[in-house]
Amino acid sequence: MPQLTINGKVCDFEQGQSILEVALANEEAIPHYCWHESLSVVANCRICLGEVWAPNPRNEGKLEAWPKLVPTCQTPCSEGMVVHTDSPKAIGNQKSVMEYLLINHPVDCPVCDQAGECHLQDYAYQYGRAESRFLEAKIKAPKKDIGEHVLLYSDRCIMCTRCVRFTQEITGTGELIVDGRGATEQIDVFPGMGLDNELSANVVDLCPVGALLDKDFLFKKRVWFLTKTPSIDGLTASGDNLTIEHAEGSVHRFKPRPNPAINRFWITDEVRYGWKFVHSEDRINMPSVAGMDPWEDEQANEAWMTALTTAAETLRGKKVGVVLSPMLPTEEAFRIAEAAQALGQEVVFGLGPVPMHGEDKTFKDGFVLRAEKAPNARGVRAAVGTLGDVHEWDQFLQAVDGCEALLVTGNYPSAWCEGDALTKLTGKPMVCVDTLHSPLTEAATVVLPGATWMEKSGCFTNATGTVQAFERAIKPVDFAKCEGWIAEQLLAESHGNTAEVFHACAVRERLADAGLSQFSNVVVPEAHRAVESDMTTVEI
Numbered sequence: 166m167p168q169l170t171i172n173g174k175v176c177d178f179e180q181g182q183s184i185l186e187v188a189l190a191n192e193e194a195i196p197h198y199c200w201h202e203s204l205s206v207v208a209n210c211r212i213c214l215g216e217v218w219a220p221n222p223r224n225e226g227k228l229e230a231w232p233k234l235v236p237t238c239q240t241p242c243s244e245g246m247v248v249h250t251d252s253p254k255a256i257g258n259q260k261s262v263m264e265y266l267l268i269n270h271p272v273d274c275p276v277c278d279q280a281g282e283c284h285l286q287d288y289a290y291q292y293g294r295a296e297s298r299f300l301e302a303k304i305k306a307p308k309k310d311i312g313e314h315v316l317l318y319s320d321r322c323i324m325c326t327r328c329v330r331f332t333q334e335i336t337g338t339g340e341l342i343v344d345g346r347g348a349t350e351q352i353d354v355f356p357g358m359g360l361d362n363e364l365s366a367n368v369v370d371l372c373p374v375g376a377l378l379d380k381d382f383l384f385k386k387r388v389w390f391l392t393k394t395p396s397i398d399g400l401t402a403s404g405d406n407l408t409i410e411h412a413e414g415s416v417h418r419f420k421p422r423p424n425p426a427i428n429r430f431w432i433t434d435e436v437r438y439g440w441k442f443v444h445s446e447d448r449i450n451m452p453s454v455a456g457m458d459p460w461e462d463e464q465a466n467e468a469w470m471t472a473l474t475t476a477a478e479t480l481r482g483k484k485v486g487v488v489l490s491p492m493l494p495t496e497e498a499f500r501i502a503e504a505a506q507a508l509g510q511e512v513v514f515g516l517g518p519v520p521m522h523g524e525d526k527t528f529k530d531g532f533v534l535r536a537e538k539a540p541n542a543r544g545v546r547a548a549v550g551t552l553g554d555v556h557e558w559d560q561f562l563q564a565v566d567g568c569e570a571l572l573v574t575g576n577y578p579s580a581w582c583e584g585d586a587l588t589k590l591t592g593k594p595m596v597c598v599d600t601l602h603s604p605l606t607e608a609a610t611v612v613l614p615g616a617t618w619m620e621k622s623g624c625f626t627n628a629t630g631t632v633q634a635f636e637r638a639i640k641p642v643d644f645a646k647c648e649g650w651i652a653e654q655l656l657a658e659s660h661g662n663t664a665e666v667f668h669a670c671a672v673r674e675r676l677a678d679a680g681l682s683q684f685s686n687v688v689v690p691e692a693h694r695a696v697e698s699d700m701t702t703v704e705i
């Protein structure tokens with residue numbers, strides 16, 4: 166394999182790779198703003214310039230210095246090349262670029278949402294000058310409301326054009342442009358247009374500085390207080406990889422997690438902002454039993470014991486219709502189904518409704534927005550299918566008439582059972598495990614508060630059949646419990662023994678042993694570990 170040397174490190178490369186790509190792949194840091202793996206190369210920010218020496222074939226292959234610094238993001242590697250981005254010349258360029266970028270920048274880090282994850286801030290510290298030499302008045306650029314989710318603080322923009330290229334090359338919608346020339350050029354939307362596409366908020370993640378900001382997150386939390394848990398889209402069948410960023414038991418935002426095979430670098434706005442129901446005022450936070458007074462917070466243990474015993478009694482020895490929600494992780498749906506089988510005399514399994522909104526939409530770069538608005542219909546069908554037939558929703562509603570009791574799981578982000586379906590399900594003794602209050606929970610005999618996917622671990626099977634695991638980001642709110650735990654309690658009620666601890670990975674192993682090989686060796690993404698500060702805190 167051909168090799169080159171970057172800052173003294175010998176690196177292998179493939180033909181066509183740029184110096185910057187090879188450096189990053191070999192953990193050799195080179196500062197860069199305008200370059201992004203998913204976008205075309207424009208080499209306009211100039212901070213990545215390096216000093217290059219290369220063998221000259223016309224001089225017996227002797228190493229010769231190239232006359233100028235070259236952009237490492239745009240220069241392909243060649244055999245025997247020696248690159249320095251830590252030489253006096255390259256460092257001089259980095260300092261000059263940083264000084265230039267900060268000339269008109271307001272340096273308002275204390276009030277900027279990007280502080281703590283800003284490349285301008287980081288590079289100013291690593292590559293910049295300690296003090297500004299600019300004494301003249303700065304050019305003031307306006308703040309602009311450019312779309313439903315995004316604000317543009319033009320005065321912080323470094324004109325890397327990542328956002329413009331995103332709308333041209335990824336979404337193909339082209340809402341953003343560079344307006345003007347020279348020191349007065351600005352990013353803008355076409356007159357009369359807004360940044361209006363289903364992936365619009367990805368420009369906030371792409372922006373290396375604090376110029377493009379998420380309205381939803383604006384001034385909500387300093388980013389260094391956030392814990393990042395890798396997770397999976399729990400709202401649609403995309404299986405998009407994302408990170409749940411949370412603090413003190415509250416979710417604050419979602420960010421995309423790169424996965425070249427599934428979502429590349431993006432998530433839809435629908436998924437990015439779809440988590441709000443986890444902290445909704447409509448969350449069911451305490452079990453309830455029809456005809457009994459509501460329990461107070463301090464009676465939570467008693468409430469759960471009574472509700473679980475009543476739930477078991479409601480189902481015991483009956484022909485039970487079981488609604489298994491496609492919002493549930495595979496492992497929990499499987500254990501709930503087993504609990505129903507253990508308690509009931511006979512069971513009829515049905516998959517809850519799988520909402521479809523229009524058709525799949527494919528963007529210019531191949532990213533697919535899924536019409537199917539449930540994360541795990543395939544996983545639930547496959548896992549529970551090992552226990553018995555799983556009816557689709559319409560078939561189940563036909564079969565439900567013959568059932569004597571119901572065990573229903575919901576977990577949808579909004580009301581999901583209405584009209585004829587609601588009429589069909591109500592009127593029978595019903596144990597309902599759900600997250601949001603609804604007419605269905607009003608009609609249930611026993612209501613058990615379930616947990617959203619952010620509050621538990623498990624795996625989903627997406628629209629292309631890929632099984633992906635996720636870990637719990639936050640604890641279930643108030644007195645809610647994950648469906649896996651509820652299933653173990655119901656199984657214990659059935660067997661008259663102590664409940665086992667629910668382990669999603671143990672259930673996956675059982676499914677793999679039952680012949681579902683897709684559940685063997687499912688990789689659980691590694692959680693982000695905060696880097697320990699090497700600074701000493703001094704009491705003053």
Ligand code: SF4
Nearest residue numbers: 322323325326328372
């Ligand atoms: S707004 Fe951000 S992403 Fe767009 S050009 Fe400016 S710095 Fe780059």
Ligand code: FES
Nearest residue numbers: 208210211213238
């Ligand atoms: S990253 Fe190379 S010029 Fe911008």
